[in-house]
Amino acid sequence: MLNMEHHWLPFTNNRLFREEPQIFARAEGVRYWTPEGQELLDASSGLFCCAAGHGRREIADAIHKQVLELDYTTHFQRAAPISFELAERLSGLLPEGLDRIFFGSSGSEAVDSAMKICLAYHRARGQGQRTRFVSRSWAYHGVNVGGTSLAGMVNNRRDFSGVTSDVVHMRHTWTEEQRFSRGEPETGVELAEDLEDICKTYGAETIAGVFVEPIAGSIGTVVPPKGYLKRLREIADKYGLLLIFDEVITGFGRTGSAFASQEFGVTPDIVTMAKALTNGTVPMSAVAVRTRIQKTIIDAAEGDRPEFFHGYTYSAHPVACAAALASLNIYRDEGLFERVKDFSPTFLDAVFGLRNLPHVADLRGYGMLAGIQLTPGEKPGLKGSIAQRLLFKEGLHIKATGDALIFAPSFTTTEDELAQMTDILRRVLVRGDL
Numbered sequence: 001m002l003n004m005e006h007h008w009l010p011f012t013n014n015r016l017f018r019e020e021p022q023i024f025a026r027a028e029g030v031r032y033w034t035p036e037g038q039e040l041l042d043a044s045s046g047l048f049c050c051a052a053g054h055g056r057r058e059i060a061d062a063i064h065k066q067v068l069e070l071d072y073t074t075h076f077q078r079a080a081p082i083s084f085e086l087a088e089r090l091s092g093l094l095p096e097g098l099d100r101i102f103f104g105s106s107g108s109e110a111v112d113s114a115m116k117i118c119l120a121y122h123r124a125r126g127q128g129q130r131t132r133f134v135s136r137s138w139a140y141h142g143v144n145v146g147g148t149s150l151a152g153m154v155n156n157r158r159d160f161s162g163v164t165s166d167v168v169h170m171r172h173t174w175t176e177e178q179r180f181s182r183g184e185p186e187t188g189v190e191l192a193e194d195l196e197d198i199c200k201t202y203g204a205e206t207i208a209g210v211f212v213e214p215i216a217g218s219i220g221t222v223v224p225p226k227g228y229l230k231r232l233r234e235i236a237d238k239y240g241l242l243l244i245f246d247e248v249i250t251g252f253g254r255t256g257s258a259f260a261s262q263e264f265g266v267t268p269d270i271v272t273m274a275k276a277l278t279n280g281t282v283p284m285s286a287v288a289v290r291t292r293i294q295k296t297i298i299d300a301a302e303g304d305r306p307e308f309f310h311g312y313t314y315s316a317h318p319v320a321c322a323a324a325l326a327s328l329n330i331y332r333d334e335g336l337f338e339r340v341k342d343f344s345p346t347f348l349d350a351v352f353g354l355r356n357l358p359h360v361a362d363l364r365g366y367g368m369l370a371g372i373q374l375t376p377g378e379k380p381g382l383k384g385s386i387a388q389r390l391l392f393k394e395g396l397h398i399k400a401t402g403d404a405l406i407f408a409p410s411f412t413t414t415e416d417e418l419a420q421m422t423d424i425l426r427r428v429l430v431r432g433d434l
């Protein structure tokens with residue numbers, strides 16, 4: 001019998017969990033197994049991490065080899081060859097010009113690092129008064145202090161207002177007219193003008209940068225309206241703001257391109273990434289920065305002091321680097337980003353096939369990422385959490401945020417496995433007890 005008293009689970013109702021534990025003991029491909037042997041299909045790639053499926057031997061072997069060769073080095077005034085190799089590989093995958101890579105261990109660390117890079121950059125070019133950030137309602141940018149300030153979901157902010165800093169929020173991009181839009185909605189581009197209004201209201205010279213998820217993932221997949229990201233780019237350029245795309249979910253193929261920036265044809269100044277970077281095996285994140293941003297910070301530093309007073313004990317951890325390189329090899333060798341592009345119509349057909357189910361209020365999707373919005377229950381979020389538990393019992397693991405289910409299977413999912421997943425959704429989303 002497991003003693004569940006001591007581990008305080010994150011983003012979990014710990015009391016409810018102990019009454020009805022949902023525990024995974026093993027995983028392979030697109031499947032999990034509980035300790036009792038119940039099999040579940042994984043409709044969310046764990047938490048949008050395991051893009052190439054679970055239990056990949058190539059990654060396990062690379063991790064094993066690296067631990068025995070060089071298990072750890074600090075990267076403060078020291079380095080290991082493998083991190084340079086990984087940084088070069090990443091810069092080859094990113095949009096041109098985003099080729100300076102800073103490493104951390106989580107998406108949250110990447111976001112906070114990116115905020116500090118923005119501040120250091122403006123200071124280095126004599127604009128240290130740019131200390132404010134712009135984000136968006138419904139945004140999720142992790143849970144560190146910076147990311148909590150950027151957050152656009154009230155539950156992620158409410159208890160922590162004492163530490164959050166100065167962030168102004170644009171409106172989210174979902175509108176009633178967009179209901180059941182597949183891909184980029186046709187309407188809503190004018191919502192980008194919120195950025196211009198904020199620049200005029202607060203003074204653009206006080207704003208360091210604007211953070212957006214190209215597709216708002218954690219809230220339940222909100223795809224940007226056509227032209228919206230491009231318009232943000234224009235306004236950011238007009239007012240000297242840095243544009244940061246948080247690609248912690250959309251990075252590494254989820255949209256059918258390596259990064260959503262390429263998919264939507266808009267190049268930001270900074271990209272944050274994590275999750276699928278190591279296929280979820282070892283915690284790792286990265287921030288990709290335009291060459292000129294790093295150069296400005298480096299050139300402004302005096303003497304022999306570090307140019308950027310920031311970094312983590314586990315920045316560029318060699319074992320994480322090995323896991324990342326092995327993951328990138330799988331993505332390349334198996335053509336998995338291309339697979340997403342090819343498979344996306346089949347995936348979205350399956351998702352939009354749920355349209356007429358009684359509990360479905362909206363469907364949204366792009367690439368291999370989709371949101372299933374449930375009709376409101378008695379209280380916000382209640383139906384989502386009941387659905388998640390019923391689906392678990394029926395053999396499907398899926399992430400829920402509030403009343404939205406986030407469907408994002410591994411890129412290796414077969415048509416048959418996809419059909420099994422949607423069958424389970426179909427069985428549960430008609431139930432009277434939901």
Ligand SMILES: Cc1ncc(COP(=O)(O)O)c(C=O)c1O
Nearest residue numbers: 106107108140141142246248249
């Ligand atoms: C867009 C985005 N940014 C940041 C994060 C935080 O990442 P982590 O949980 O690894 O800190 C997430 C996690 O889901 C995310 O979706």
